[in-house]
Amino acid sequence: MRCCHADFALVEGSDRGFTVGMPTFTFGPGVLAEAGDNARDLGMTRVGLFTDTRLVSGEHVAKVRASLAAAGVDVAVYDAVKIEPDDASFQDAARFAAGGRFDGYVSVGGGSVMDTCKVANLYAEHPADFMAYVNAPIGEGRRVPGAVRPHIACPTTSGTGSETTGIAIFTLRSINAKTGIISRRLIPSIALVDPDVTRSLPGAAVAATGFDCMSHALESITARAYPRRLNPAKGVLRPVSQGANPFSDMLATKALELVGAFLERAVRDASDTEARTEMMYAAMLAGIAFNAAGCHLPHGLSYAVSGLTKNWHVPGYPEGASLVPHGMAVVLNNPSVWRHTAPASPERHLHCAHCLGADVRGAGPEFAGEALATRVIAMMRATGMPNGLNALGFDESHVDALATGAEPQYRVIRNAPVDIGRDELKRLFRSALRYW
Numbered sequence: 001m002r003c004c005h006a007d008f009a010l011v012e013g014s015d016r017g018f019t020v021g022m023p024t025f026t027f028g029p030g031v032l033a034e035a036g037d038n039a040r041d042l043g044m045t046r047v048g049l050f051t052d053t054r055l056v057s058g059e060h061v062a063k064v065r066a067s068l069a070a071a072g073v074d075v076a077v078y079d080a081v082k083i084e085p086d087d088a089s090f091q092d093a094a095r096f097a098a099g100g101r102f103d104g105y106v107s108v109g110g111g112s113v114m115d116t117c118k119v120a121n122l123y124a125e126h127p128a129d130f131m132a133y134v135n136a137p138i139g140e141g142r143r144v145p146g147a148v149r150p151h152i153a154c155p156t157t158s159g160t161g162s163e164t165t166g167i168a169i170f171t172l173r174s175i176n177a178k179t180g181i182i183s184r185r186l187i188p189s190i191a192l193v194d195p196d197v198t199r200s201l202p203g204a205a206v207a208a209t210g211f212d213c214m215s216h217a218l219e220s221i222t223a224r225a226y227p228r229r230l231n232p233a234k235g236v237l238r239p240v241s242q243g244a245n246p247f248s249d250m251l252a253t254k255a256l257e258l259v260g261a262f263l264e265r266a267v268r269d270a271s272d273t274e275a276r277t278e279m280m281y282a283a284m285l286a287g288i289a290f291n292a293a294g295c296h297l298p299h300g301l302s303y304a305v306s307g308l309t310k311n312w313h314v315p316g317y318p319e320g321a322s323l324v325p326h327g328m329a330v331v332l333n334n335p336s337v338w339r340h341t342a343p344a345s346p347e348r349h350l351h352c353a354h355c356l357g358a359d360v361r362g363a364g365p366e367f368a369g370e371a372l373a374t375r376v377i378a379m380m381r382a383t384g385m386p387n388g389l390n391a392l393g394f395d396e397s398h399v400d401a402l403a404t405g406a407e408p409q410y411r412v413i414r415n416a417p418v419d420i421g422r423d424e425l426k427r428l429f430r431s432a433l434r435y436w
């Protein structure tokens with residue numbers, strides 16, 4: 001990527017600009033203790049505090065509650081957030097918010113918690129049938145009609161970047177597929193990003209969430225460039241995620257350098273403060289990047305994988321029902337995707353491989369996909385990721401069902417740098433079955 005702007009030349013009818021949304025953020029060890037002052041500053045007097053059953057009795061929630069109490073802010077706690085939320089859990093949270101007479105919200109948790117809080121805030125403020133704001137064509141895709149209440153997001157995982165995005169993801173049970181609600185209005189007002197929180201995160205969760213972050217950055221850089229979208233009728237109607245742009249390139253590049261240097265260390269050693277801090281920073285940068293650029297194939301394909309896996313359990317995640325952590329489902333498709341998409345933008349794929357730490361000196365464009373896939377596979381092996389979809393129980397006989405499962409994801413799949421139909425989806429899943 002010698003001159004990134006050359007990739008963004010405008011063509012007749014293309015969008016002339018790109019819009020980046022993000023919250024005010026504070027990054028640093030101990031900043032959770034600033035929650036109370038920030039809440040007061042935003043005019044909050046009574047907040048709904050969202051978290052999950054594992055975190056509710058832990059030190060991070062305690063720190064935020066103490067800070068809110070010291071600032072004289074009244075708090076009601078909702079800890080019934082479902083890990084990997086669905087439409088029922090979102091609606092349950094929305095009922096809590098609607099009945100709470102809150103003038104603001106605080107979320108303390110991973111993507112599951114922050115997304116649930118965004119949606120509860122939305123439906124409490126602008127009540128509607130649940131499918132009204134859900135992405136079209138699955139839902140109505142109605143625009144959020146106005147501002148929501150202020151929201152202070154405190155991430156406790158280093159991956160989703162949800163503290164910076166206007167995105168909330170859930171499984172719609174009727175079709176067993178993930179979809180979301182997306183609006184700039186859902187971007188939290190303030191993100192308090194405190195890297196100390198990840199000391200308590202189990203290695204398996206650092207790995208899964210770290211690969212989510214990595215994939216956000218890779219997908220931002222390799223997404224279709226924003227001028228390939230048609231000009232919106234009005235700038236304010238520009239979608240949240242518009243394709244690769246120079247700003248997301250810059251943030252995603254830095255995020256990849258950090259993931260390449262620190263992910264393996266952060267997974268291995270919870271006391272490696274430097275590595276865990278840098279992963280937290282990378283997740284935030286990649287969140288801002290992909291919110292503006294959008295994800296594409298690895299996320300689109302992951303939703304079929306998480307929906308169709310029957311019996312999978314990972315330490316550090318809730319016991320009981322089968323669950324594939326989001327970042328794990330995403331990384332399992334990565335090498336297969338990069339081998340396929342590299343011919344569309346070899347320089348960008350080589351750039352990504354280089355940022356992640358691969359030696360690409362002398363590599364020609366024809367090796368771009370392999371260079372990136374090889375580096376990602378090495379990182380997967382070093383962090384205990386499963387060896388492709390085969391390890392989760394999939395084989396050739398499931399490829400058709402996986403392709404069908406990915407089809408509702410055309411909103412994100414269309415953001416890929418190459419056109420993808422059903423045959424390509426099957427080819428991508430087939431080559432993600434086994435990597436080593």
Ligand SMILES: NC(=O)c1ccc[n+]([C@@H]2O[C@H](COP(=O)([O-])OP(=O)(O)OC[C@H]3O[C@@H](n4cnc5c(N)ncnc54)[C@H](O)[C@@H]3O)[C@@H](O)[C@H]2O)c1
Pocket residue numbers: 052054055083084085109110111112113115156157158159160161162165166167168169170197198199200201202205209212316317318326327
């Ligand atoms: N909104 C977005 O922009 C966005 C982006 C990517 C993913 N997502 C969504 O986010 C969800 C995944 O979120 P996630 O990966 O952050 O994990 P998570 O919120 O699902 O949490 C995973 C597990 O880690 C535990 N945990 C969280 N923080 C901890 C800590 N500091 N110490 C110990 N345990 C901790 C949780 O209790 C839970 O058991 C998925 O639903 C995914 O689709 C949203």
Ligand SMILES: [Fe+2]
Pocket residue numbers: 160212216299326330
């Ligand atoms: Fe993600």
